[in-house]
Amino acid sequence: MSVATDPQSPAPTGPSPVVDGGRRRVVAMTVWGVAFVAGWLAIGLPTDPAYAFLWIWAGTVAWNSARPWRSHLRFARDWLPVVLLLIVYNLSRGFADNGAVPHAYELIVADRVMFGWATGGQVPTVWLQQHLYQPEVRWWDVLASWVYFSHFVVALAAAAVLWMRDRGRWAAFMRRWGFLCATGLVTYFLYPAAPPWWAAQNGLLEEVARISTRGWKAFGLHGAGNLLNAGQIASNPVAAMPSLHTAFALFVVLFFLRATRKRWWPLLLAYPLAMTFTLVYCGEHYVIDVLVGWAYVGMTFLVVGLAERWWAARRARRAPDRSAGEQSPAPTDDKVPAGR
Template sequence: MAVVTDPQPPARTGAPSSPDGGRRRVLAMTIWGVAFVAAWFGIGLPTDPAYAFFWIWAATIAWHSDRPWRSHLRFARDWVPVVLLLAVYTISRGFAATGATPHALEMIVADRFLFGWATGGEVPTIWLQQRLYRPEVQWWDVLVSWVYFSHFVATLAAAAVLWMRDRSRWTAYMRRWGFLCAAGLATYFAYPAAPPWWAAQNGLLTEVARISTRGWKEMGMHGAGNLLNAGQIASNPVAAMPSLHTAFALFVVLFFLSSLRKRWWPLLLAYPLAMTFTLVYSGEHYVIDVLVGWAYVGMTFLVVGLAERWWAARRPRRAAVAPAGEQQPSVIPAQTGPSEQEAIPAAAVAVPAER
């Protein structure tokens, strides 16, 4: 069964050259970069959705600094409803942990059943930490922290690029992303599940260190993990099944895969694999969480793709049975830039950032 990833890859169009040769853009992006690094060291990396949105919006302003302000305000109009819904998601996600007895043994049994033959009967998290974890931070710990951080910005950044380049693809992206997030949130309520570090703290596993953010210390960036560490302390411990971390990573890759040459596919597909290693090694997820997250991505593309085709087929029939003389709304062609058409509201899409 084929899964449609990106419904309509756009034709490449040449962008008009800048009158000043791009010097204004270079200057604006340099200012943005300096401000970002200063905030990074002073406050921390943007792992909070609203904070990440601020920096992404600032980047779009810097990249298109020659555009009128109404174009930049259009970005806020489209995205502020999404950010507000993120707050609603965060609150509702917290309710999933209220009074819940998280499932833990099932994931332990599943990982041992699937991989015990290769790990000596241990879950992969313990097997990896026994071989790679050291009291001192290692170079791979730094890479793990970077990969883990990418979860909080990669999906939003890809959406921002789509918003600037092709609004029709942006709306298709947001529909799929919103469905994926809603499916994950529903599962957290229906099946609250705990990660390996929680199981170890409660005596269900031997010692598991939660080490997803320890890599910052090696680079002397003690402030870099402040927001991330604070978010982990306040995070919902029963939001482990499915893993939206790895689901987001695979989702972004699959959405753009069909529009890129096949020689780039191995590099892109390495990202969800790197995220999988990061989550399992750092004690954040079991492998079964990852596999279920991947299944949710496949379900998302299948269900939303079928719904889009059903709706596209239904619209001509509705037009054909409309009363005589009733004026039908015109269809606005897809645009290639935000300045040509009013934005499509995204208030019905909730886009969470998993902790």
């Protein structure tokens, strides 16, 4: 008696879809990388929110090049309000400079009180530049320029990755980031404060150089930071308190910290510390600005977390009422009509 068996499926003869998709991604990302470098050299680093968004969007298109265009258009739709809010935020910061003399003296006093015992009575910015700043560009200047630039792209890039992997976490990220930007902006209006380089220009401190972009000279890329330099010239000089540069760095790290293995925590936490060193050394912020920025991050997680839990509890309380109303039978009249 013969035993019937199912015939074996023929082995695939064409290229594997996974391999083909992987090659397509490599090609697309290579094209994106070459275009990014060309744009960087020709125009400058993407520090403007709209310009940075275009590069990040193009990067997501290249990474997911096998997906239909509907998916890529959905990314643009979801991000349009975010980009508009960032543009409004950048423009509105300038209105905080209403012509009044900004706060500076109390920030100088705060840094001297906290660190004068270690710096001979000087603010940390002056002490660091006296010990590290030299006419020729050194390796720490290059590192500082890259760390400073990262402020403009790290949060957006992290949010883009979240959008592709988990849109719910992306929404949670954006709620916290939006709250952090809003509280910082309100503070700029209520308490306009000037950075160390401004205080030095107005005779309140010893000479302080604004050197956050000088690291590009080490590579001969004098125009690499054109947009960044132009943004610094046009930026609001009284938006120093709190430091949202270091607040963004700490915020991104803390958002992903619990989902990261503990052995990587020191590396992640080194980022906001590197940003702190960069901002203080380059004359962009006092240490007190950094500490207040960190406090705003803690307030952001606390307030938004409480608001989310309140909203979830409210929805949970209303859900049984809605379900009960949907399941209750319609009223009927069991009485026999008259005349029968």
